[in-house]
Amino acid sequence: MDVAPKGSLKIDPVNFRSFQEANAIGVSFVLSTFDKKKQVFIDIAEHMTPVCDCFGFTGMPILPDIGVFGSNDIVAIEQAVLDIIAKEKLIYENMPEIMEPQKGAGHPFQELQGPYKNPYIVVEEGEKLGLGTRKYELIDIMEDIKVSKQKKKHITAAHM
Numbered sequence: 001m002d003v004a005p006k007g008s009l010k011i012d013p014v015n016f017r018s019f020q021e022a023n024a025i026g027v028s029f030v031l032s033t034f035d036k037k038k039q040v041f042i043d044i045a046e047h048m049t050p051v052c053d054c055f056g057f058t059g060m061p062i063l064p065d066i067g068v069f070g071s072n073d074i075v076a077i078e079q080a081v082l083d084i085i086a087k088e089k090l091i092y093e094n095m096p097e098i099m100e101p102q103k104g105a106g107h108p109f110q111e112l113q114g115p116y117k118n119p120y121i122v123v124e125e126g127e128k129l130g131l132g133t134r135k136y137e138l139i140d141i142m143e144d145i146k147v148s149k150q151k152k153k154h155i156t157a158a159h160m
Contacts (some may be wrong), residue, residue, distance in 0.1 A: 023130055024131070043069040062112065064091070066081070073133060073136070075131050078123045080138060089108070
């Protein structure tokens with residue numbers, strides 16, 4: 001910041017949209033290599049942290065766990081998960097001090113990453129590309145599954 005000319009680090013809102021559009025295009029290229037009838041998508045919306053876990057480290061969750069979702073429509077599953085997350089509040093006390101959430105910026109991901117990073121753009125673009133539909137119906141399968149409590153088995157480690 002001290003050596004960069006004023007305004008050189010500015011990111012225009014159009015670039016955020018372009019990035020989301022590029023993500024949808026990339027997904028369409030990848031999915032076009034697979035038989036559509038054999039595609040299944042799973043979203044695990046648990047232990048959501050402020051940065052991607054691909055960085056090789058994690059942090060405290062900044063949103064409550066909302067569950068595991070499955071669909072054969074990538075757009076519908078992403079839309080559903082984004083909609084459910086939209087009803088949640090960020091857990092501000094778990095945010096790293098370096099991050100500056102923008103309360104009231106819209107979707108919790110926009111509060112986290114700024115108002116220009118609209119997470120719905122990628123699903124809008126995915127639908128335009130014919131990857132699926134933003135319409136969905138949630139079916140809770142856990143209500144039909146009886147969970148049996150089993151005694152946990154422990155493996156004793158040998159000490160040397």
